[in-house]
Amino acid sequence: MIAERSEELAVLGALDLLSLTEQAELAAAVVADPALAVLLASFRSTAAELAHSAPPVVPPTLLKTRILASLSTQTAPASARPSPGIVLPFASWIGLAAAACFALTTAYFGQAFVTERTAVAALRDQQTLADLALRGANNQLEAERLISRRELTAASAQAAESSGLVAALESRLVEASLNAADSARQLVGSRDQIASARRELTARDQRVSDLTRQLAAQGTLADYKIATLASLLGNSPQALAVAVWNPANQEGVLTVQKLPALAADQDYQLWVVDPQYPIPVDGGVFRVDPATGEARLNFRPNLPVKTVAKFAVSLERKGGVPKAEGPMVLIGP
Amino acid sequence: MSDSGPTEQPDERHAVDSLLLKRVAAGDRAAFSELYDRFSKPLYSTAVRILTDTAEAQDVVHDAFVALWDKASTYEASRGTAFSWALTLTRNRAIDRLRSRRRRAELLENSAPSDLGLDENSSGPSADESADTSDQAAAVRAAVETLPSDQQSALKLAFFGGLTQEEIAARLSTPLGTIKARIRRGLLKLRERLAASQ
Helix, strand or coil, rough: CCHHHHHHHHHHHHCCCHHHHHHHHHHHHHHHHHHHHHHHHHHHHHHHHHHHHHCCCCCCHHHHHHHHHHHHHCCHHHHCCCCCCCCCCHHHHHHHHHHHHHHHHHHHHHHHHHHHHHHHHHHHHHHHHHHHHHHHHHHHHHHHHHHHHHHHHHHHHHHHHHHHHHHHHHHHHHHHHHHHHHHHHHHHHHHHHHHHHHHHHHHHHHHHHHHHHHHHHCCCCCCCCEEEEECCCCCCCCCCCEEEEECCEEEEEEECCCCCCCCCCEEEEEEEECCCCCCCCEEEEEECCCCCCCCEECCCCCCCCCCCCEEEEEECCCCCCCCCCCCCEEEEE | CCCCCCCCCCCHHHHHHHHHHHHHHCCCHHHHHHHHHHHHHHHHHHHHHHHHHHHHHHHHHHHHHHHHHHHHHHHHHHCHHHHHHHHHHHHHHHHHHHHHHHHHHHHHHHCHHHHHHHCCCCCCCCCCCHHHCHHHHHHHHHHHCCCCCCHHHHHHHHHCCCCCCHHHHHCCCCCHHHHHHHHHHHHHHHHHHHHHHH
């Protein structure tokens, strides 16, 4: 059984594809295994068949003539040379030997001359090619040197220009850094202001919110009832009172002017006339400034008031009464 | 295989070739002339295929036949057929010239792909299809055509390209191990199919 490696070497060897090392390996394997030698020969013969896969070209007729003519100048194949067993007379032998020696020497030196001349010609060709290559390489080197010099000059100019640009940029950078520091400080101040403004805004929002809630609780201004009370007093006809009533909160404010001062055991008493009740509802008692006759009363009736028909002020005993007893001094509207 | 008559069986043909070569080794010019007639067409076609230059191919075939005349006595039948030996003489010379041309081209930096002589599209010297109508040649071409295309490519590059294994792998952009396997499988299949066609 031939190893796969040996078979591969034999295939590649048949196609002359082996390296020197592989050739040695194959030669050793062939010596060790005669069957491999047979296989190698078979592969060589098969590989040779590939010659027929080339497009067939008929050689020119003159080629054979040329080859045969070349043979005529060659000695016969080595195996075809006369064997030394033929006995010739000494005189003939020495003459023939001398002639043969001369012929062989001539052939040898002729062959050597041709070989050397061929080698010299090949060396000259190689030298010519080498000279061409050297000249080409020198030209290329010179071209690269010129290009490099131009690039170096351009790079130097660019470097000088770049240095100026760098200095200007550094100056700008310093200026920009200072500006940035100022801006940073301003930014900090602005941030403080913004924080303060935000806090104030928040407080105001809160205030607006509170006021909104209060306003909503108090109802709209349109719902308020404002009434002017006129004097019923003969001695104080200029006496006047204004009542502002908030029906939503069931509270109001009464301001009076130029009412006569009261005795110590008397109070003025406010009444709210609501049709749902048979008698006016008590709005509270108040006294006036003896000097100006003015007073301000924040009042809240002791019963829920649905509709205010009139306000009235009467003169009552100190502390007030549940049902009006004294004379009416103001009424309205 | 040589360019022998269409009715000659391969074994018979190889035996005749071998006998002629022995006669050549003995200095028989008539045998040499007959051997030339049997071998020259496939050898010349191979040289043209490798070199894509008829003048160079003629030089190569000339040198190969002169070498064959001179070294016929060194032929060993156990190492392959007479034709494979003659082909080796021709192909080695053609590939040496091709490699020398490539080195020169690389040195002058004007190498072109067509210089490799393996551009499938390059026409090169015009082939004379009618020149080789032998059954043997047709059988070989048919057997090669049945190989998978990747094996065909690898084998043809190996045989006609004068490239190393590594160069074939690089040229086909394929790992070296794969190239070796393709060449091995391709040659084994070719051997089987040629044997079957006989």
